Amino acid sequence: MKDFNNIFEKNKISYIEFQxxxxxxxxxxxxxxxxxxxxxxxxxxxxxxxxxxxxxxxSDMQIIPDLDSFRIIPDKIQDPWDTRTGSFxxxxxxxxGKPYSTCPRGILKKQLTIAADLGYEFITxxxxxxxxxxxxxxxxxxxxxxxLYPKDKLSYLRRKISDSLLNAEIGIKTIHHExxxxxxxxxxxxxxxxxxxxNVQIAKNFIKRIAYDNKFIAxxxxxxxxxxxxxxxxIHQYLTKNGLNxxxxxxxxISDTLRYYxxxxxxxxDEFSLILNPIPNSYKRLIPNHEAPIYDTWGIANRTALxxxxxxxxxxxxxxxxxxxxxxxxxxxxxxxxxxxxxxKKKYDPKxxxxxxxxxxxxxxxAKLNIRELPRNFEKALKGFEKSDFIxxxxxxxxxxxxxxxxxxxxxxxKKAIDTGNERKWEIDNYLDC
Numbered sequence: 001m002k003d004f005n006n007i008f009e010k011n012k013i014s015y016i017e018f019q020x021x022x023x024x025x026x027x028x029x030x031x032x033x034x035x036x037x038x039x040x041x042x043x044x045x046x047x048x049x050x051x052x053x054x055x056x057x058x059s060d061m062q063i064i065p066d067l068d069s070f071r072i073i074p075d076k077i078q079d080p081w082d083t084r085t086g087s088f089x090x091x092x093x094x095x096x097g098k099p100y101s102t103c104p105r106g107i108l109k110k111q112l113t114i115a116a117d118l119g120y121e122f123i124t125x126x127x128x129x130x131x132x133x134x135x136x137x138x139x140x141x142x143x144x145x146x147x148l149y150p151k152d153k154l155s156y157l158r159r160k161i162s163d164s165l166l167n168a169e170i171g172i173k174t175i176h177h178e179x180x181x182x183x184x185x186x187x188x189x190x191x192x193x194x195x196x197x198x199n200v201q202i203a204k205n206f207i208k209r210i211a212y213d214n215k216f217i218a219x220x221x222x223x224x225x226x227x228x229x230x231x232x233x234x235i236h237q238y239l240t241k242n243g244l245n246x247x248x249x250x251x252x253x254i255s256d257t258l259r260y261y262x263x264x265x266x267x268x269x270d271e272f273s274l275i276l277n278p279i280p281n282s283y284k285r286l287i288p289n290h291e292a293p294i295y296d297t298w299g300i301a302n303r304t305a306l307x308x309x310x311x312x313x314x315x316x317x318x319x320x321x322x323x324x325x326x327x328x329x330x331x332x333x334x335x336x337x338x339x340x341x342x343x344x345k346k347k348y349d350p351k352x353x354x355x356x357x358x359x360x361x362x363x364x365x366x367a368k369l370n371i372r373e374l375p376r377n378f379e380k381a382l383k384g385f386e387k388s389d390f391i392x393x394x395x396x397x398x399x400x401x402x403x404x405x406x407x408x409x410x411x412x413x414x415k416k417a418i419d420t421g422n423e424r425k426w427e428i429d430n431y432l433d434c
Contacts, residue, residue: 002067004041007086008034011072014083018044019201020063020090021104022051023402024278025328025434027201030063034086041065043090048100061100063090069198074167089198101398104330105197111334111394112194115239115341120246122193122337125173125236125317126200128325130207131224132157132182133217137428139182139225140216152177157214158184164206170199180228190236193333200233200329208433220325221431222277223284230285230292233325235336236310238317248316254300254309258316262307262350264343265320265336266296269306271388272335273374273381274407276323279434280378280414281427285324288359293322296372297354304357306374322374326434331395338394378414382407 007013016037017029028051032040048061065088073085092103099106115122132140132154143152155177162175171189178185186207188199204220211218223230238247239257247258277283286292293306298318301311308319323332342348351370358371366373375381385391385404392400417426 002070004037004067004070007070008037011086012084013072013086015085016040017073017085017087018063018065018090019087020046020092021201021328021330023102023104023328023399024406025104025326025331027205029087031085043093043097045095046092048092060095062093062095062097064093064097065090069195071168071202074164087202089201101396102402104328104334105194107395107399108194108197108330108334108337111337111341112192115337118341119241120239120341121241122333123190123238123240124193124196124333125188125190126196126329127185127187127232127234127236128200128203128220129178129183129185129231129233130204130218130220130325131180131231132184132211133219133224135215135217137217137224137432139180139228141177142181143177144181145177145179147177154182154184154216157210157216158186161203161207161210162186164210165199165203168202168206170203178229180225183229183231193237193337197329197333204325217432219432219434221427221434222279222282222324222326224428224432226284229290231325232285232292232321233323233327233329233332234319234321235323235333236317236319237336237340238315239340245315245317247318248314254316257344258309258318259350260343260347261340262298262318262343263348264339264341264346265307266298266350267343267348268335268339268388268390269296270372270375270381270384271390272339272385272394273322274378274385274403275331275335276320276327277375277381278328278407279326279410279431281431282324282326283375283377283381286322286374286376289357291321294374294376295358295366296351296374297358298350299353299355302353302355304359305354309353326431335391335394339390342390378407379411382411 017031019029043062043064069089092100134140141153149155158175173187173189175186207218249255286294297305298307299305300309417423
């Protein structure tokens with residue numbers, strides 16, 4: 001075990017944050033002075049009912065630090081404070097230290113254990129999109145896709161974000177301006193799915209903090225601007241066995257394992273869409289001809305498909321393109337893996353791949369090709385989720401019931417906002433900071 005007291009002293013750390021994620025994907029923390037580390041290192045109690053994890057009469061829970069997740073929050077992030085802070089990602093347990101059934105990170109760990117028992121390691125590489133907005137919610141720049149400075153006038157902020165993530169030992173592949181004015185993207189380096197999910201939570205927090213310190217708003221809301229491109233969270237993914245990518249085949253390029261994995265996702269997509277697209281605003285992003293897929297398709301090098309197998313890389317992988325950053329990244333990663341593993345286990349053949357834009361097909365042409373539309377609104381996605389045995393198996397009975405309860409309440413509030421003419425204000429109030 002690492003000598004953390006020595007690490008804290010060497011790096012002049014004054015405070016520690018225990019960070020964790022709620023059912024709805026909110027990133028939370030408990031902070032304490034480093035001098036009481038020995039009292040806190042085995043975890044601390046939280047009120048689970050106040051955070052939505054369980055009922056009030058069962059409110060006591062613990063957060064236990066994953067000691068492998070330690071990192072130092074870079075000085076650039078901490079302005080205007082002058083103290084250095086260390087952080088740990090935590091798992092949520094009951095008072096006896098048993099993993100709690102509604103801990104999102106614990107649910108992902110369970111699926112990763114299932115994969116490991118089959119000899120697999122799950123590797124992911126997310127692409128995270130967001131908007132820099134002014135206080136009046138207008139775009140903070142007028143750049144477009146992959147523009148250079150000076151059109152990309154906030155490139156210095158994006159570089160500051162990237163530097164801060166690199167200093168926190170988070171691997172970054174590319175950073176660039178996206179399609180919409182004020183829209184930006186960071187793509188991560190491949191990593192095991194658990195620590196990658198941790199990285200996404202940390203990155204979103206860093207981005208928001210740096211934007212705030214520079215008098216901007218960073219929003220991951222799927223569709224913050226009705227006339228501009230939406231924000232996605234695309235998840236590139238593949239499985240390895242004994243260090244080798246099992247999605248790749250030397251002769252065919254892509255393996256049967258990859259095909260079956262896609263088949264599993266296609267089979268269960270209607271049941272888990274609510275996890276990857278979890279709010280009413282998500283479905284305003286999923287519209288035709290905006291590279292936000294609305295059909296259960298897959299294809300090689302096809303950016304209009306739900307599942308893309310990139311054509312420019314030698315080692316095969318898939319990219320799930322419908323997800324957005326309002327998702328709980330732990331739950332989103334867990335359901336994709338679970339569906340894919342089910343497809344491999346039962347050898348579900350995927351539909352025929354497509355190499356054209358299916359958004360332009362007629363209903364008759366879609367039916368002939370056996371192409372189905374994804375859930376196009378929040379209520380339909382909720383119904384598919386609610387009746388799913390697959391979801392109950394993956395998330396567990398208690399998590400499924402709590403998630404449905406929270407989303408039913410959200411749907412009712414959304415309908416009230418529409419009825420009173422307050423839809424836009426309600427969305428901004430509830431999702432701008434998602």
